[in-house]
Amino acid sequence: xxxxxxxxxxxxxxxxxxxxxxxxxxxxxxxxxxxxxxxxxxxxxxxxxxxxxxxxxxxxxxxxxxxxxxxxxxxxxxxxxxxxxxxxxxxxxxxxxxxxxxxxxxxxxxxxxxxxxxxxxxxxxxxxxxxxxxxxxxxxxxxxxxxxxxxxxxxxxxxxxxxxxxxxxxxxxxxxxxxxxxxxxxxxxxxxxxxxxxxxxxxxxxxxxxxxxxxxxxxxxxxxxxxxxxxxxxxxxxxxxxxxxxxx
Amino acid sequence: xxxxxxxxxxxxxxxxxxxxxxxxxxxxxxxxxxxxxxxxxxxxxxxxxxxxxxxxxxxxxxxxxxxxxxxxxxxxxxxxxxxxxxxxxxxxxxxxxxxxxxxxxxxxxxxxxxxxxxxxxxxxxxxxxxxxxxxxxxxxxxxxxxxxxxxxxxxxxxxxxxxxxxxxxxxxxxxxxxxxxxxxxxxxxxxxxxxxxxxxxxxxxxxxxxxxxxxxxxxxxxxxxxxxxxxxxxxxxxxxxxxxxxxxxxxxxxxxxxxxxxxxxxxxxxxxxxxxxxxxxxxxxxxxxxxxxxxxxxxxxxxxxxxxxxxxxxxxxxxxxxxxxxxxxxxxxxxxxxxxxxxxxxxxxxxxxxxxxxxxxxxxxxxxxx
Numbered sequence: 001x002x003x004x005x006x007x008x009x010x011x012x013x014x015x016x017x018x019x020x021x022x023x024x025x026x027x028x029x030x031x032x033x034x035x036x037x038x039x040x041x042x043x044x045x046x047x048x049x050x051x052x053x054x055x056x057x058x059x060x061x062x063x064x065x066x067x068x069x070x071x072x073x074x075x076x077x078x079x080x081x082x083x084x085x086x087x088x089x090x091x092x093x094x095x096x097x098x099x100x101x102x103x104x105x106x107x108x109x110x111x112x113x114x115x116x117x118x119x120x121x122x123x124x125x126x127x128x129x130x131x132x133x134x135x136x137x138x139x140x141x142x143x144x145x146x147x148x149x150x151x152x153x154x155x156x157x158x159x160x161x162x163x164x165x166x167x168x169x170x171x172x173x174x175x176x177x178x179x180x181x182x183x184x185x186x187x188x189x190x191x192x193x194x195x196x197x198x199x200x201x202x203x204x205x206x207x208x209x210x211x212x213x214x215x216x217x218x219x220x221x222x223x224x225x226x227x228x229x230x231x232x233x234x235x236x237x238x239x240x241x242x243x244x245x246x247x248x
Numbered sequence: 249x250x251x252x253x254x255x256x257x258x259x260x261x262x263x264x265x266x267x268x269x270x271x272x273x274x275x276x277x278x279x280x281x282x283x284x285x286x287x288x289x290x291x292x293x294x295x296x297x298x299x300x301x302x303x304x305x306x307x308x309x310x311x312x313x314x315x316x317x318x319x320x321x322x323x324x325x326x327x328x329x330x331x332x333x334x335x336x337x338x339x340x341x342x343x344x345x346x347x348x349x350x351x352x353x354x355x356x357x358x359x360x361x362x363x364x365x366x367x368x369x370x371x372x373x374x375x376x377x378x379x380x381x382x383x384x385x386x387x388x389x390x391x392x393x394x395x396x397x398x399x400x401x402x403x404x405x406x407x408x409x410x411x412x413x414x415x416x417x418x419x420x421x422x423x424x425x426x427x428x429x430x431x432x433x434x435x436x437x438x439x440x441x442x443x444x445x446x447x448x449x450x451x452x453x454x455x456x457x458x459x460x461x462x463x464x465x466x467x468x469x470x471x472x473x474x475x476x477x478x479x480x481x482x483x484x485x486x487x488x489x490x491x492x493x494x495x496x497x498x499x500x501x502x503x504x505x506x507x508x509x510x511x512x513x514x515x516x517x518x519x520x521x522x523x524x525x526x527x528x529x530x531x532x533x534x535x536x537x538x539x540x541x542x543x544x545x546x547x548x549x550x551x552x553x554x555x556x557x558x559x560x561x562x563x564x565x566x567x568x569x570x571x572x573x574x575x576x577x578x579x580x581x582x583x584x585x586x587x588x589x590x591x592x593x594x595x596x597x598x599x600x601x602x603x604x605x606x607x608x609x610x611x612x613x614x615x616x617x618x
Contacts, residue, residue, distance in 0.1 A: 055513055081519035092514035096533050105528060106518040151514075158518060 004031045006162060006193055007052060012061035014047060021047050022058065023217040031161075034194045036204040036225065039214035040240055045197045048214070049164045052195070053084040066161060082110055085155030089167040091147040093139040099126070099150050100135040103157045111158060118157075125153040129183050145176025149183055156187075163187065165196040199244055201229055213237045305589075315576040322582040329583050330590050333571050340407020340567060346399065349390045350410055356383050357413070365605075384421070403481035407562040409594070415488060415553040415563065420546050422489030427496025432526065434497065435504055445497070452494035458555060460487050465559045484556055488549070495545050503538030504530065536609075543606035547599045565591050 007029040014022040021044045029035060037045045050056040051063055054070055054077050063070045066083050070076070094102050103122035107113040113121065126132040129149040131142075139147055148168055155163060165184065169177045181203050188194055188207035198204065204211055204225045211228040213221040215236045221228065232238045277287040303324075310319045313328030330337070339350050360379040368375055391414070394400035406414060433445035452460070464487040465480055507530055515525035535542075557566040568587050577583055 053517055055516060078519050078521065081517060084517075086514075086517040088510055088514065088517075090508075090510050092508075092510035094511065094514070094529055094533075096536065106520070109524045109528060110519040154518070 005029065006031045006066055007195075008062075008064045009048075009051075010062045010064075012051065012058045012063055014044075014051065014056065014058045014060075021217050022051070025061070025219060027212070027219070029162075029193065029195065032191045032193055033209050034188050034192075034207050035196065035210050035212060036208040037195065037197045037212045037214060038199055038204070038240070038244075039220075043214040044217040045214045046166050049086075049166060049195050049197060052162070052164060053081050053086055055086075078110075082158060083160055084162045084164060085158055085160035086164040087148070087151050087155055087166065087168045089171050091139070091144070091151045091171075093147055093151055093154070095139050098136050098138055099131070099142070102139065102150060103154050106154065107157050121157055122153075125156050126150070128156075128186075129153045130179075143176060144172045145179045148172065148176075148180045152180070152183055152187075162193045162195070165194065165198065167197050167199075169198065169200060201225075201244065205229065213240070215240070319583060319586075325589070326583045326586040327590075329571070329577055329587055332576075336567055336571060337408045337564060338410065340410050340562060341405045342407070342410065343399075343401065343405070346393075346401065349393070349398070349401075353387045353390050356386055359383075403479060404561075406481070408567040409564045411556070411561060412550075412553050412563040412565075415485065415556060416550045418485045419488035419492050419549045419553070422485075423492035423496045423549070424542075426489060426493035427498075428500050428531075430493060430497035431500035431504060434501055449494045449497050452491040453498070455491075457491055457552065458558060460491050461555060461559055463487075480559075481561070484559065484561070488553070492545070492549050495548075496542070499538050499541045499545055500534065502541060503534035503536075506537045507533055539606055539609050543602055547602055550599055550602070551595060564594060 005028050007027065009025045009027040012022055012025040013020070025048060027048075037048065039045050047056055051058050051070075052065055057072065058070075065080050068076055068080055070080065093099075094105070097105065100119065100122050103125060104115065104118045107118040107121060108115055123132055123135065126135055129152055131146055131149050131153070134142055134146060134150075139150065142150065152168075168184075169180055172180065177200070181200060184194070184196070184203065185207055194207075196203070196208070208225045211223055211225045212219055213228065213232075213234075213236075221232065221234050221237050223233070228237070229241060232241055278284045305325050308321060308324035310321070310324060310326050310328045312331055313319060313326075314332055318328045319326035335347075339347055342350055356379075360383045363372075363375045363379045389395055389398065391406070391410075392401060392403065430445050430449055433441045434449065436442045436445075461484060464483045468483060511529055511533070512525065515529045520529070553563055554565045556563055557569075562570055568591050571577060572584060572587055
């Protein structure tokens with residue numbers, strides 16, 4: 001494990017009841033690395049990244065994030081969560097607050113940034129995702145693509161070291177996928193450590209350093225995106241890529 | 249294949265028949281000969297009913313008088329009964345010379361309600377918080393007294409509308425926070441807390457209210473020897489707050505369950521603690537979603553205060569009944585209908601106000617969520 005490792009999974013196992021959802025997962029992520037995780041549904045890819053900010057707790061093995069081992073200790077969970085941003089498939093913006101307040105509330109409550117300063121930071125990030133003109137609207141008044149960009153800005157406001165993206169374009173109408181991916185590409189170019197669960201192969205080829213292919217709770221294959229998509233080694237990956245390509 | 253191009257169509261005005269008052273009447277009341285017939289029959293019935301009501305309640309009614317003899321006409325309302333005894337209805341058995349104290353409390357109550365009805369710019373929040381803190385304290389001081397040179401008035405002497413309002417306020421304002429705590433407890437991950445809250449709720453919800461009231465008032469002193477030291481009215485208040493909190497808890501639990509799991513996950517992913525997540529993200533939404541059911545429960549509580557009659561208190565309904573049995577008014581049964589119409593009207597005014605207010609709250613949250 002080198003010095004710039006920021007996430008390490010060592011023989012991580014997890015069960016949902018009797019269902020063995022993660023089986024002996026070993027992953028090392030270096031600072032600034034962009035990793036795309038793909039695989040058929042139910043393969044455990046979402047569970048894997050949800051273990052990183054402990055929305056799911058693993059039962060066996062060790063996960064170390066930014067030098068802190070994840071165990072059942074409240075303090076250590078909160079400090080990890082403030083380092084790790086997460087964006088969800090269903091946006092999960094707070095519907096009772098304006099867009100700006102969605103960005104302010106976390107800074108104010110968790111990072112204890114004074115309100116006026118938090119508002120400035122919020123506006124900066126809203127500008128970055130090109131949506132500052134919607135700051136005083138409520139989430140329900142925005143389109144899916146806009147909501148997802150607000151969600152990304154909300155995570156970035158917390159100044160995370162790691163960003164997790166859980167199928168963030170899957171719930172969007174096709175014409176809105178690009179605007180969200182553009183924001184993520186920008187972010188990748190700035191050197192953010194990113195773990196992205198997605199089937200967007202174009203995105204993977206543009207930004208990913210590495211693709212991890214999972215099936216039935218295991219990592220089946222790891223490779224550079226070009227090598228993985230052009231010449232998948234395992235039969236499962238070949239089948240999967242065949243199905244994804246067929247759809248496109 | 250050659251593309252088939254459809255010409256672009258400009259928007260057109262709606263057909264004439266569906267617009268204007270006549271169009272509206274036609275569509276809603278006279279769309280077919282059968283509907284027209286029903287409309288005419290209903291108009292006839294409504295006209296006759298209204299005619300009777302106006303004659304009964306206004307034209308033939310007796311407005312003033314001091315005994316049943318003033319109201320000889322059995323086909324007319326006898327508001328004399330109400331105007332003769334309104335002091336009793338409004339103040340109960342509160343000492344005559346101390347009515348001003350009750351008036352101050354009524355005025356403060358009105359002020360508190362007003363603070364919630366309108367917006368006062370940036371002072372709104374402070375105004376409301378001040379009123380909600382000051383009102384119960386001053387109300388207690390003025391009503392019960394025994395402080396600041398105010399003469400002590402035993403809660404047993406409350407009655408009429410005053411008692412109804414006091415019980416309803418305590419039951420509603422007491423059961424909302426208690427119910428919120430119970431709902432949070434019941435949905436808690438900690439098994440022990442969850443179980444305790446669940447059984448607490450199930451117990452209070454499962455026992456008839458009359459049983460609870462009687463138990464608290466009559467049997468508590470037997471089980472807890474010191475219980476007799478607690479004022480009987482206070483015991484009734486506690487009973488009301490306790491069993492209504494069980495209903496409130498279920499209302500809030502429904503609200504909590506309406507919040508998508510993603511809201512919890514997003515809050516936790518940002519790093520919020522449980523209480524910050526609940527206080528800023530989950531509860532504001534859950535309470536808003538609970539408003540219709542919450543108001544339903546409040547209205548139920550308000551009307552159910554009448555069961556204190558069973559343990560010998562004279563709330564508004566009780567004091568009206570007592571007055572009907574007084575020697576001046578005892579004979580003719582047609583006064584009953586006037587008296588109960590009056591009672592119904594008073595209860596309706598309050599519950600209708602509550603339901604209007606809840607509709608406003610709902611509309612306001614709908615604007616935000618479109």
